[in-house]
Amino acid sequence: MSLIFTRRAQNSDVDKIVQILNDATSFLKESGSSQWQSGYPNRATVEDDIKNGCAWVLTVDNEVAGYAAVVIGREPTYADIEGKWENNVDTYATIHRIAVSSKFRGMHLSQFFLSNIISLTYAQGIHNFRIDTSRKNKIVQHIAVSHNFIERGIIQVTEDPVDSSRIAYELNLR
Template structure:
């Protein structure tokens, strides 16, 4: 098994990250999803993640295999058609999860998500939220297979084609 670990993304990683993001956009389009088909996430979004220390990469055998951002409170999550189970405690939103096409099928997305959650836990966060398009079966499977529960539908401002997103939440018990 190859050595895989996460690390904070750096500006020097931008070209590799954008390649992964563009791979993910093509994958989503081929699967019939309108998600990420209007430019988002773009280079400015990823640079903002990096500058805010929110962008993370998964390295596998020294290569950047995946990208994601861990952010704080997301204004898109303020209104939900459904209900969040935990509205009292802070949460981390995990966004822009993307795996490079050369690394698909290696179960790295699950490893990456596990490590992102572990990073959140190391920062005292026990509640996590993700969202995805209705046609993004891969992300839906990833969320459900990692204990996230479907809580309802939110609307995102970055997609004028179909702003509806399935919203998932993971609440880990206090120790």
């Protein structure tokens, strides 16, 4: 039986996290998505996430198996949405850069990881969650919907020169 848990990322995790993000970037490219194909996210992104205290890892038997950044506060790219957020709150959690290692693909660990992220953040008093993804990223779309996130509209990102539109989702737990 494996021990699976979520913890804050540490500087010693950076190499493994970068490898996971590189695997995810390749997987997205193979699926025809332009998401993450312009050099973002990268090592500096991960190092900033750790420095800012928003980096989380999923571990399986003490091996880093997944990564996500959970940013609490206002997300600038969410200010302009073709659609409407249900709750216009100042403090919410945006889940960015969620990925699971190709070594663990198919084990449904992303479901477990997202559930843990929501629970840990909810315990900090955050009840509104947001996530976005490309139209071609069916996996993140499925994970969001399976956790009762509701599609709220389209936002624009700057790091994808091919397709800057992203489907934006929201989860309210009040």
